[in-house]
Amino acid sequence: MKHALRNTAAALALAASAAVFAQQGPVEIIGLMELSGAGATAGTNFDNGVKLAVKEINASGGILGRKIEYTTMDTQSAPQTAKALAQKAVDQGAYVVMGPVFSGSFVVSMAETRRAEIPNFTGGEAADITQKGNPYVFRTSFTQATAMPKLARYIKDTVKAKTVAMVWVNNDFGKGGRDAMTKALEAQGIKVVADISTDPGQVDFSAAVLKVKQSNADAVFVYTNEEESARALRELKKQGYDKPIIGETTLTGQKVIELAGDAANGAVAHVGLTVDAPQPAIKAFDEKFQKEYKYKSDHNGMKGYSGMYVVKAITEKVGKFDDKAFAKALHGATIKVKDYPGVLLDVHFDDNGDLDRESFLVKVVGGKQVVMETLPPVHPIQ
């Protein structure tokens, strides 16, 4: 009897210490990233951004005293792989899941994290991601529904174009962008005279560019992923296209500039995030990222980095590691740079998980992004 009592007491003590350890051991965050395939550029950058933030957060004591253990899984840019990996992340007990970055993968994989009620951040911009009533999905960038109207206004007021040719990539990201942009252009009274779809991973843009030239539009709007954007820019230059080339975020991304070389010069885009922005927090990020990875981050690196700091900010606001409370607290939350410089810009999340913050109009000059204008948030951040 005495022995049994002692054994029970020992077992209870062991169980209690295990529970204490579980709450004090590292917290698991899993990244579902496009490390290969068509999205390799976007995924690798996003992943590097997350890793840098994790390294910094861990160096400064972690979140609520717990270190972050970050693991990346390669979705190979394939939705079915992303879905399977999301299930794996759930099984491994992830606190938060970062990614995938590609909208097409995310809309498939987010069902798994939703079922498990785990907050899931994406770099995807397709408008419909946050329109499915999923309370666990959060963006790290603008939705196309926010970005495109800003760009359409620029095309009307500054470029003064009356007709536009549109080259877009036929995936969820591209289709969403095309629909949002068509609507935004219509609202400004601008006509789309050529509507050209291209394939994900397309290597030859000669026919698309010929079609753009044939349309005789006042400007071309290019909305494709990174590598395809670079190929499109190279082809536009090769065929001597001399009208304004306009895009949204990806077109003037750092990787696109690197891949397109001189052909990127002159391209204009609305970007949610750019390392060339004048804000001190962004400058500091730029330096740290370059020191860590020996190259300049694009917007995806910034999305991953700031997304991770949003996790830190909200978890600290909640005061414990609780998935449901986290999701609830992030809806309607505002996080300011003065409290968390890692979020890079003051940011506000709405009830759908969409975010609002300042954005930029940039132009590529001499192989560099130059910020022409800082655009205010759609709704002023209090």
Added chain:
Amino acid sequence: MADFLQLVISGTATGAIYALCALGFTLLWQASGTINFAQGEFVMLPAFMMLFFINSANLPLWLAFLLTCIVAMLLLGYAFKRAIVDPLIRHGVIPLVIATLGLSIGVKQLVKAGVTAQALPFNSPFPDGLIALGELKVSYADVGTLLVAGLIVIGLQLFLNRTVTGRAMQAVAQNTDAARILGINVQRMVLYTFLINAVLAVVAALLVAPIYLVKFDMGESIGLKAFYAAIIGGFNQTRGALLGGVLVGVMENLTGAYVSPSYKEGVALLLFLVVIIFRPEGLLGKSEERKV
């Protein structure tokens, strides 16, 4: 009309790159009965090699190109023949097809894991800008591509028809046994074909890398289209490969512009199907009879 001509010219330039690759297909087939489904990767590897020489060793493009030709001849010519083709060819074409398919996947994955999964930029060997002939505007890149591919093809034809070695190679292609009886070193001639194929792949890489960007999977589409082009033109005719390549390039451009860019990628496959149904020996090919 200017539009149409422009489409034909730039299509011919793209087609010329397919043709270089397709030429390699037909040469290997004729000389040794080899079908190389890793042909696309034979274009991808030299692109990475050239980049390595340019970026790591700071060599100018022409020197990088020459060095890559040498490495490619050793690796994609000699080593490929000795390590893969020679041991397998005696078992027939099918084991070799499977082996080259495996090689294609293996090489891609090796580059993806060992070098990078991301695309890398490659500067065009030709200047930017357009040549205007009235309404017709042609880019230097297209003209340059046509010139380089044209010179290579003419040079190859001259070599095959006007030199003793070239004629010996043709003799091997036409009838290996008779060639051997005539005292031709068949193995050596076959090796030459493999070396030529490797160089053709390097030239194709030089021309295509600025457009496609250098990436582990850049060879997929070009390898496949070259294969279609070779079948369309006639697998047992070098002229057939040229015609097939150019036809695919031009038809792709015309479809892209006049029908829809979405259908462009399917053009080669459609042509391939039509040819294989109505003229299986290819447009310029000769039908082969098999003796029992």
